[in-house]
Amino acid sequence: MSEPVFERIKEQIAGDDVVLYMKGTPVFPMCGFSAKVVHLLGQTGAKYQSYNILDDMDLRQGLKDFSNWPTFPQLYVKGELVGGCDIISEMYESGELAQLFQEKGVSQA
């Protein structure tokens, strides 16, 4: 049986095309890595939903277990984890992030 927090995560990542789990909020990021991904997403113009994992310790630990990914930010596109700050930065620089958003039909903000 999966944990209740896993069900919540599944609902959240199914609820929006692009979901960012971060420390703080897009307006007030509480970590440089989260701030960088917010900035890069802003550059792409993609519409996204964010969740502040600092407000919810169940979610913070649950996400680490759910995706076997130990850090934040975590960016999900169409329900799949794409990566954290390093991967998103590389994908932005190479153009892969814009390509992924286009392929997945992600709406613009």
Ligand SMILES: N[C@@H](CCC(=O)N[C@@H](CS)C(=O)NCC(=O)O)C(=O)O
């Ligand atoms: N290399 C990571 C950097 C992110 C990172 O190291 N995050 C740390 C510090 S903000 C973290 O989330 N640690 C786990 C925690 O705070 O629960 C990435 O590409 O996203």
